Amino acid sequence: MTGNRAGTSVDSSSNPDVLVLRRGTHGMPVEAYAENLRNRLPETTVKVADTPTAERELIHETPIVTGMTFDESLLEHAEKLRLFACAYAGTGHLPLEALADRSVAVTNASGVHGPNIAEHVIGSMLAITRRFHVGERRQRRREWRHYQTHEFQGSTVTVVGLGAIGQAICERLEPFGVERLGIRHSPEKGGPVEEVFGYDDASVYEALSRTDYLVLACPLTEQTRGLIDEDAFDTLPPSTVLVNVARGPVVDTDALVAAIRRNGIRGAALDVTDPEPLPESHPLWTFENVRITPHNSGYTPRYYDRLADVVARNVTTIRETGSYRDLENQVIP
Template identity: 65%
Template sequence: MTDTLTDVLVLRKDTHGVPTTEYADALRARLPENDVTLARTPGEERELIEDAEVVAGMVLDDSLVDYAAEMKVFACAYAGVGHLPLNKLREKGVTVTNASGVHGPNMGEHVLGNILTFARRFNRGFRQQQRREWRHYQTHELQGSTVTIVGLGPIGQAAAERLDAFGVETVGVRYTPEKGGPTDEVIGFDGDAFDDALARSDYVVLACPLTDETEGLIGRDELMTLPPHAVLVNVARGKVVDTDALVSALRSNTIRGAALDVTDPEPLPEDHPLWNLGNVQITPHNAGHTPEYYERLADIVAENVRRIDETGEYEGLRNQVQP
């Protein structure tokens, strides 16, 4: 064990409107002997980061890194780290971890809710309720459907596990299909396998990170490949889908519908046509919200801090993404 316990600094930006005081409290509960400090102002961030070895937060401005003389680990509170000054952190020898796994349960439930909404047409029922209209309408059955899940990280895996009870056939898409996964079939992005999966999918769930390879992954050709009754569910990033091609497909009934938690652009402008399409379900990038967010996040960070205190090493940490 190291001679002194590692100090932890929590930066001030919150997420989903939940104050970071709750995050700091969750870390203190798990690390009662460590010094866990919350920076409440920009000035406090600049001052306190000078001596902090482990810094936890949603974002880390490039300018703030200049003040971080002792920082050894930045524990990002998001799964994605593309918004961070990664090159600068690498140059300073800072290990970066992320929040992978924190969103699995809630986003898996969000995906399932979206699929059930389109299967049982709850959106149609809600509209009729608003009009106090008692009129039967036809629905669909989820059992026997084929669901393709693009991305088999914690979110895609959670969605697949929750779908397992509904008697559906699942196809997982990942860069390394040899790793397998909880879906009935696992394929890669290369060759005809991806197009073949789209052609037989009733639902396509996008749960992949935004990369050079996935940007624009679902465009005009892919939407035309889907069956006309297919529904697209996007909890990944808006840019994974070509928005203009999606609007065109939805207007022409090339596909049955779309459930979008993310859009491009985002936030979606008030005059955007997606708002007024009856076959679209929109949520404001809300799938990631869960009352357990900080608790799960604190589990990851506290485990890493204890490991650092025991070994004095800043490598091999849970959820390490850099270096």
């Protein structure tokens, strides 16, 4: 691989070693991601495709492509593609079968979101526990009047999904003096919790019945879609706080609204919703004990730094071994 800091224009005389697709995330320009890669891989040609035409032309001879998503139509032009490094932790939006059929390895950004989403979850639970929204409302009214709050210590926090994000949440919970329960697809893998449950109904309902704070940090799969439904809300104690940083459809929205209306749970912090974006007329906007953020927990100014670390390590491994197998965060071998 040869050093070249070429920018975004299409240059057929110099094919890139790594191509960055044009779509960025969190309002951050994708060129900043490319620059992070160049800093870590000074002997590697990294280019950004800033138009659909540039993507089609540059991908023709490029072995490694990275980006937020991958349009299946690009495969028609990607004759030399060996690796797609997805810049998201989730890969359900990718044409995985088509990539696998072309023997293209796929990696994801698992671990990139651990610190920032974990901080968002901890902050959400503490804000609802100490009822900061009540204090903010009284401050706006310049009203000095005490109000009752709750205490986090001694409660039970159940985290659904013990991947990189779920584990980061559990590790940061350790000093708060809470009991930590985990629910994951493979409970035998354990985790930084006191007890781990599987996804079978008996296990899930046992964990929910003991829960004060329910944190959803799992991928959206057929197993988790609608996991928190009417039966789940009936099982949760009325004092439970729900925090969802997974995907909106993990929760049955109608069941959530019904639970809030009947005081079936104490409150909710929703960074994701179903539907998303949440329509202006939706009743979830109107509840005082529901805090809504616009799928923002994943934002961090260090996103591209952490992502570039993972991709650069994999590029180095490929250069040293000549193999596209056994890469960090590999989804498709």
